[in-house]
Amino acid sequence: MIYIQLFLSFVQIGMFSFGGGYAALPLIQNQVTEISHWLSIAEFTDLVTISQMTPGPIAINAATFVGMKIAGFGGAVSATLGCVLPSCIIVSLLAFIYFRYKNLTVLQGALWALRPAVVAMIASAGLAIIISAVYAEGADGVKIYMALIFVAAFLVLRSGKMKPVAVMVLCGAARVGLYFLGI
Amino acid sequence: MENEKKSLFTLFLSTLYLSAFTFGGGYVIVTLMKERFVNELNWIDNKEMLNLVAIAQSAPGPIAVNGAILMGYKIRGIKGAAAAILGTVLPPFAIISAVSFFYAAFKSNIYVSLMLEGMQAGVGAVIASVVFDMAYSVVKSRNFAQLIIMALSFGAVYFAKINVMWVIIVCALWGAVRGVIDGRRKI
Numbered sequence: 529m530i531y532i533q534l535f536l537s538f539v540q541i542g543m544f545s546f547g548g549g550y551a552a553l554p555l556i557q558n559q560v561t562e563i564s565h566w567l568s569i570a571e572f573t574d575l576v577t578i579s580q581m582t583p584g585p586i587a588i589n590a591a592t593f594v595g596m597k598i599a600g601f602g603g604a605v606s607a608t609l610g611c612v613l614p615s616c617i618i619v620s621l622l623a624f625i626y627f628r629y630k631n632l633t634v635l636q637g638a639l640w641a642l643r644p645a646v647v648a649m650i651a652s653a654g655l656a657i658i659i660s661a662v663y664a665e666g667a668d669g670v671k672i673y674m675a676l677i678f679v680a681a682f683l684v685l686r687s688g689k690m691k692p693v694a695v696m697v698l699c700g701a702a703r704v705g706l707y708f709l710g711i
Numbered sequence: 712m713e714n715e716k717k718s719l720f721t722l723f724l725s726t727l728y729l730s731a732f733t734f735g736g737g738y739v740i741v742t743l744m745k746e747r748f749v750n751e752l753n754w755i756d757n758k759e760m761l762n763l764v765a766i767a768q769s770a771p772g773p774i775a776v777n778g779a780i781l782m783g784y785k786i787r788g789i790k791g792a793a794a795a796i797l798g799t800v801l802p803p804f805a806i807i808s809a810v811s812f813f814y815a816a817f818k819s820n821i822y823v824s825l826m827l828e829g830m831q832a833g834v835g836a837v838i839a840s841v842v843f844d845m846a847y848s849v850v851k852s853r854n855f856a857q858l859i860i861m862a863l864s865f866g867a868v869y870f871a872k873i874n875v876m877w878v879i880i881v882c883a884l885w886g887a888v889r890g891v892i893d894g895r896r897k898i
Binding site for chain 2: 542543544545546552574577578580581582583584585586587588589592593596597601604608611612614615616618619620622623624626627630633634635636637638639640641642643644645646647648649650651652653654655656657658660661662674677678681682685686691692693695696697698699700701702703704707
């Protein structure tokens, strides 16, 4: 039965994708194009593009997209449920352990070392996003207008006068506005 | 902070709203979660937020979903976790369901792609700002060992392109051993 197949495929994706985001991509590709042939490679590429253009974790996007295509709304629901189920179980367990035993020296020690590492990982992901936003491959090089939007957004955020989501939407609107000015 | 103010509904709406605006993967949503739950709502402090991100990172599955479960659990136990998962999953589910019907048109629309290009700069600015705060709090604590971990981890992930799983495993093990050996350390 297709609902169960979708569910089980995405349980595996949810269970074995460590590291988040693009780490899940090869796993999704393997499941939906090679093991199950639900999508062609071209369709899978479209899925990645759409995931970049829409909010939400790529695994959830993939589950909804594949489920919808293969078995309609019911398929989307079963694939998405499968995708989050392993997280629900494993992380709930970790949450229980953490909140119960967070004063243990072993756990405190591990978290003591992980906190600065997490800051570094977020910084690394952020830097990659900033570079891809302001730098175009090829002849264009640095997109000055994007660098200006970035700096303006950063300063507004540091002033604390506007919420992050509002700043992000304004950045998008600013880019559309520049297009009308011929940039 | 009174318990009734930490309502399930606020938790659900917060995660819904964050998830709807999170373009660009798990790290973006954890920075927005930090803004919302640490800076705006004051439900949890900076240090605990980083602990939760570390756990979310170490478990399989989407970081956004893992982070939401931990945040929900912290605020209102299992019920909170359920509300946070629902809030996080609904926006991408609804949006992709809709987009899957007309994705060719969506993909080639010039205004959609310009809007998204601009928002990328905004996302970068949000992360830069949050990282600035987080790194400053590490620097300010004058804890030399943590500074070294931060610098080495950054070099390993950004320059050497080492899988973050290894960074997590090495840091967790080293920290755990250090914690046991130096059990009475004030952390």
